[in-house]
Amino acid sequence: MSRASVARMKRARARRRIVLSVLGVLVLAIIALGGWFAVSAWTAKGEVEAAVAAAKNLQTEVQGGDLDLDKIADGIDEVSQHIDRTYAQTSQPVWALAGLTPYYGSDISTVREVVRILEDVSNNAMPALANVARTVDVNDLGIKDGTISLGGLDSVAPDLARANQSLTDAAAQLNTVGETHFPQLNSAIAQGREQLGTLADLTGTAGNLASILPSMLATGQSGGTRTYLVLAQNNAELRATGGIASSWGVLTINAGKLALGSFATPPADAVFSDAEARSVLTADERNLFSTKMATDYQDINFTPDFTRTAKLAHDIWQRAGNGSVDGVISVDPVFLQRLLAVAGPVTLDDTASALLDGGTGGSGSGGGSAVTLDGQNAARILLNRIYLGSSTQAEQDVFFALAASQVFNHVLHNLDGKGMQMLKTVRQAVQDGHLYLWSAHEAEQEKLAGVQVSGALATKPAQPEAGVYFNDATMGKMDWYLKREVTSKYDKTYPNGARQYTLTVTLTNTADASAVAAAPDLLRGYDGDGKPRRGEIETVLYVYAPAGGRLVDWSEDFDQIATHDGLTVGAKTVTLEPGERFTTTIHVLASASAGSTELVVRQTPSTD
Template identity: 50%
Template sequence: MLLAVVVALAGWFAVSALKAKTEVQAAVQSATTLSGQVANGDMNGAKASIGAFGEHIDATYRQTSNLAWMAATLIPYYGDDVRAVRDVVSILHDVSANALPDLTQAAGELDPTTIGIADGTIRLGGMQQAAGRLTSANTVIADAADRFRQIGGTHIGRLTDMISQAQTRFDQLASLTDIVTRAANVLPSMLGLAGGDGTTDGSAAGGSTRTYLVLVQNNSELRATGGIAGSWGTLTVSDGHVSISDFTSTSQQWDEPIADLTPDEKTLFGTKMAFFQQDVNFTPDFPRSAQIATVMWQRLSGQSVDGVISVDPVFLQNLLGAVGGMTLPDGTVLDGGTTAQILLNQTYFDKTSQDEQNAFFTDTASSVFDHIVASTGGDNTALVKALVKSVTDGHAYVWSAHEDEQTQIADTAISGALETDPARPVTGVYLNDGTMGKMDWYLDRTITAAYDKTYPNGAKRYTVTVTLTNTLDPVTAANLPELIRGYEDGDTSRPRHGEIDTVIHAYAPAGGRLADWTMTGSGIGDGQFDAITTHEGLTVGSKNVILEPGESMTLTFHVITSAEGGDSEMILRTTPQSK
């Protein structure tokens, strides 16, 4: 009789496990589909996917809560695996019961297809209306994601892989929800919007006015966050209505430092970032650059600002690809495929003096912003995608002078802040130019990271590979305009001959370390870092490399993350590409 009961329970469990597996796979597929639907502005589809996710999880929960599963947890050795599955399902059921209702209502209030700019007005597609429900759902989902990460491996390889895949998909859902929630909470105030649904009726009544300093970086002369801050202007928003000031070139140099630099900053970057407008972003920590820039702007203009926005020609190119190209007064055509090349390289052949080049760059920045703001009838979904891609790739950063807003964006990609939390492993590779020309258009950069292994304490090792190549040949280099080639030590009587002078800064993750490194190729000297120091508690190795035309070098280093990082995958953050 007992044997018959055991056999019956085993059979029941086998059938139930198969049903649970099918339901979980369907739930994972719904979550995967959801991300794409939100990205494409299909909120009706998103609501359907949210509903399907909940139905599949609820069905799985019913299966794993029955007597057969409870009995299976008592099985020696494999009982732990059964408990792991039940824990996963319990977490997801909590999300289904306590987050999905709010998420479904929020999806009904959001309309991403109306998020964008039209006739000089920014519209948020119902973000304000959905903010409360998004916040409630996000709290539950974030807690669930933390609990999910605590579930370890099992004795069955395929089961461990399934749980790992489910964790990855859920992390993606949690990340998407968190980003949308932060945007819904912070954008209305940053844009001075008064309407409860994120729209404006055409008047500024009831809204507020915000003014932001805008830095346009020039990636052909590298700085850690992109390139020299070559043009500065302001963007003013009143209840969603946008106006752009004229941009000016940045040539100001102060006799006294604008900011007190830390010993770490002086060791790594020298003191120029406290004296020169163009050099505020030698540091990869954008909030620090922004704070220094606001002081400089106040000294220059007497104007206080609510924050700083940094963009580059690749950002402008991405947005023109979404809203449509434009023709400048001199006949130059800028669009989604040509803007970066024209602004970062071609102009230095077409304009023969530095004054002409500066004027073209600043006038173009103003014209492009005016064109984007005044655009009508464009593809709002394409515009949102262009913005997201630009932020993801490091071509746009934002800092708010309002503490509550900065707190919301501080640990997102758009903040450009150094990550100092050991639980969030980030390795950085940042480049600063020493050529003092516009040669970095010809610097090919390949930077990759690959997982190696996990240590018993949970720390992980990764291999990071950095390859830099001067893509010019000597003959072409010798015929470049001097303003591209640059000058030795800034001395205009000593033009360079085509070499590219670059400082590489390799940042270890917070709580981690640079384990070892090798350098091969040209311009590496003794093959060691010139200095190993710290910045905001992060270990940094720095190397100055000079590559002649056609030369290349490779730096390979291993980083070990903190054990506090747990199962979190390391993120590689780099100076953004120029093309």
């Protein structure tokens, strides 16, 4: 073999050694990178699991009865720390390299993007929310000796606005994140998207309230005086938002100090004429509820949209020469009973007690004993017992007005040190539909419009809400005996992502036939010819489809299918004899834009 051949062979071996060395280094590098990524991924997984656990604990704390804001603030900080540590892992270069690998690389990139979005929430929304929790003093929140204290809520509106903006942006960014190859991961991202959207809505609501409550309640630097018309609804005769507004009163707030005037029968002579009602009401309202919605004060809440009820009440009050009010508040006996459970019982004066016993309230004595209302019996006395005696309708109206006034005045001066209980009671009343609020000031009402306490119709397809409402047609006080059950169940998802649900509505007349036959005519009501009824309950049922959705089908025919402010509505009159039951099932379809967001069912508040 020649020297040249030997030299070529040596050079070839050298090149192979170099190539093998490079390959070896690359293999070692890949192994090292793989190990680095594995360790980082394992660390990130642990931080994510810790963040989820901390978030669940935080949710439990928020939904708990005590509402310890210091613990909530610490919980927010803990969740934030785990998110930051997760981001510290996924932002490393090895994750970017892993994102370049075939097939699963896109999944890794998706995870990095989701963590980046959450890190932005951690840096912007969570510190603001933690500051809110540490600033608001729930022990100073409430009514003390008739004066409102916001407990620092008025100072956290900017923090809530910052948190809301961050959460809203994050939810929007998550909507652009694509699908991965792992269903479990897709589900987790979908849940995160939904939860961020919910948090954005909550902070938006809280921020709106924090920004307008100081002016609405005339507290703090805003000061001044506010006057509100208070509607006391009587659920014994159902209307969509509760019951007939049979007593109206005025609440005045001066620099946070509350003063409640007497309640009285509404000004019947100031309602609208039939001709006026045709221009005051919308075509949808006239079709569904007739012009009586504006011509009879007892029917102004035929509509489930409290913003319309409040505006009508505001205008009727003004037409009666009582001047303008800054807003309208609606309460009912169930809310009053819950307030008494917090403030303690109240003994009614001799006039009210005499009326309950069937005596004449004008004399101030009826020979009976004093009546005490408490957290257990107030609703029954106000919604049923008063109608079992021999009192006239005028006397019943006076009793209801006196009782409402005396309960409120008692509550306003017996809540010291009970701010947390009061807060929970108000929150539950709002959720159940026993408390509504409307502002005559446009800027305030705009911020109230998206808040549950406004009682406005739900018109956002992405937040599916069905409605089940009832209006009494018995013209008596029989709805104390009407048992109502409304349930909702998920059925299926259509190819376009729209979800279908089954609503089941059951009505039962629980009245005892013999007992109710002996009851006064004012309790039993009257038929269309003005003759006393025999114990039957006549109810008009309204079923509202979610915004952007529809009523698919139903087991019992509706009397009409109509629309109300763009929402599809089915209406049906149901008449039940004592002991009789009616059940109907309705399939409703939510908008595809609602995605996996669960359907909420709003309904006429119950009597318990």
